[in-house]
Amino acid sequence: MLMASATRTNRANRTPAAPGRPPSRAAALWRSSVGKKAVMAVSGLLMLAYLVAHMLGNLKVFFGPDDLNGYAHWLRTIGQPVLHHGWFLWLARPVLLAAVVTHGVAAYQLSRRDLKARPQQYVHRRRQSTYATRTMRWGGVILGLFVVWHILDLTTLTVNPAAEEGHPYQNIVASFSTWYGGGIYCVAMLALGLHVRHGFWSAAQTLGVNNPRRDRALKAAANGLALLLTAGFLSVPVAVMAGLVR
């Protein structure tokens, strides 16, 4: 009897839980550095999936104004008659906005933590890691600013030189015909390629799907995806500037 009670955990002596209710799973996830990175990975992959669809849709520009404008119109009819005209896009936008915001907030908080963890730099500094890895933070800021510009340019048409509502083809050609319109877009797409190159593999690592056997394949997939996205997106302004799409 004495032996048995000696091996039993004394519940009263256990470390008391923090006052109040224990944090929920979601809060605990967000509070830990590993969990916050998982949130970044998931939101990043969501945006990446959207970008693949976006890029493929953009290629319709090569089939002429009717094809692209018709496609843009069809996007607004998805889900009809259950959904009203344009509702599908309005359902997608909050999801994308949430992804952008959580990705950015998590990145900011994690970066603050990372910089604080190395208060004193080495005197002998060495170039570390790949270019894509080193430019993740500022590349992300560039992409965030670009998204704002891009929406003002081709969604709200606030800064678009043509600003013909319902005629995206004409607006695209007008925007990319200006040096700044094409220039900003090209720089942003190069930043996107670098961001995806490190980001995709990094997300696989963060979500724990990487292992020694998959490592090379995942890196190759990240490079391929980055290249494909950048090339696909860049083909449109390049074609406009070369006069192939007018």
Place this chain on the structure above:
Amino acid sequence: MNLTLRIWRQQGPDTPGEMTEYRVSGISEDMSFLEMLDTLNEELILRGDRPVAFDHDCREGICGACGMVINGQAHGPERTTTCQLHMRHFEDGDTIDVEPWRAGAFPVVRDLVVDRSALDRIIGSGGYITAPTGSAPEAHATAVPKEAADLAFEHAECIGCGACVAACPNGSAMLFTAAKVVHLNVLPQGAPERASRVRNMVGAMDAEGFGGCTNTGECATACPKGIPLTGIARLNREFLRS
């Protein structure tokens, strides 16, 4: 060999430090980096100066006590511990920068000695198996699959030197924590506490002020024991499933 050394000198935790230049001569290329520092210290002591403080113990690459950043690389240009780094990897006339591990969680004690007890506290939060102690159990009482045994051994090689933290641009201890978590979590003996172990150890790691992982891979490149970067992916998976 004649060398110029620029070494971080710092009297105590709260005093400012600086790089100080020294010249050493008559260094044999068969000396280890620590023996080269011993030579310098002998000269400093004879001159009445304070010798350079650095951590060292086994000097055969298995204890993890020694460690300094040499020319910006943790443990220097070879993938080994500082005690196993030989002077033949340097050229006569070289200038070598020697600095302590730099991380908020590793405060400098003196010169090249840093306080790495933050790593001990991560271990203390779950890097063990809560089981009755006593005589060693019969070796074949618990069958361990070969694959799990290999994986556990690979990660158990970690000697806790802290080179991963020193090399990481974020001062992150993810590779260290990964090594400790994976080592125990893949074994049947570690399975019952699998979830609480990873949660507590990641929590302790965050609480110590280490940075997060940005997958730069610098840690695994610097690790003298070759703990793989994919160990971090496994740690992440363990954490997310807990």
